Amino acid sequence: MISILVVDDQVLIRAGLAALIRAAPDLDVVGEAATGDEAVALAARTRPDVILMDIRMPGMNGVTATERILSGGDEHRPRVLILTTFDLDEYVYDALRAGASGFLLKDTPPERLIAAVHTVASGDMLFAPSVTRRLIEAYTCRSGPAAPPHPPALALLTARETEVLTLVGQALSNAEIAERLRVSEATVKTHLNRAMTKLDLSSRAQAVALAYETGLVTPGRQAGPVG
Template sequence: MTIRLLIVDDQELVRTGLRLFLTTQDGLEVVGEASDGDEALDLALRTRPDVILMDVRMPRVDGVEATARLTAAGIDPPPRVLILTTFDLDEYVFGALRAGAAGFLLKDASRERLLEAVRVVHAGDALLSPSITRRLIEDFATRTSPLSPPDGLLAGLTPRERETLVLVARGLSNAEIAAHLVVTEATVKSHIGAVFAKLHLRDRAQAVVFAYEHGIVTPGSP
């Protein structure tokens, strides 16, 4: 299967460098380039990419707003947005995740890490760079008043589904969750799918944010 890519960055040299590298990789095809978020939305509607490499700071419409618009555009199937930026700033991390981004990678990542990130988000998983994951948890550790979950949502989870949500929020992989719960990975995937459906979550990134924001897990708890 070929992964169709859209590159969004206001710097032409960056776009060119990414395109020249990505087009040499097996199973990848660059279907378009955009210089800002407004152009990205138009191209996404026309070219239907699988994964969008999205810069953050751009003129007119930035990457966070563009991601939100893409999420709301109703594209079927929806493209997976991988935020690729030089700015390791919390405001962009949280804004991008809440807008619907599937991953957040810094531009100083290696080529191998970039390829891995593209394939991970295309497969339906979420990806955050280690430094961003650490800062995400540190930020939640400073909050003293978690939000209350919407009425009835958590009540709809079975005990095993809630336990699975906690383990996802802890950053465990499907294999690690399966070992912890002494079940198969297929069963774990089924639990995760049920959690996403019942809590109206798109992916693991949203599940992590939801769990910490609503006090389902807290930094440092067992």
């Protein structure tokens, strides 16, 4: 059973999402919050597997709430699925940097919402590679010049870890990376987890953002042959 915390300042949307989730046989709503402050408190108390987080709320917005929830010392870190009205909401990139696992438009069909919850609960990012690339590129360009191509943090990584991080930044899935590097998916996951631990990253989304910010991947660059 996947436990869900629903966060939205609009009561009708929040109630509708909660009702939809409760109707699914393997999902359970453990709490509902109308503000970012409530979300932080409920997340600590209920320890959900997934949080459906409204990004635009009065007071503490979804980005700040996500940062506070995921920066806690608790080893159980929920997956945060951002809810937004706009395809390229200005806060989406900031939410990814904070550790959110992806985003959903609020007009997403019910079956896709349920599938999205399962996707992030399993540890994957929600959106397709093309959408990931478009978001990261748009907001990396917005943030100004790229960082130096070899910042000190990357020196902690092995050559293979750097290679895997680069391909993750190009929005390849573990299966695609495994095929490209001619290794198993388990090996890819091991290298990625080690890289994320060394770089103090809590989500694949943060790994993608870091790959762009450090210059491993540049806007517009496609995933090319490796080796």
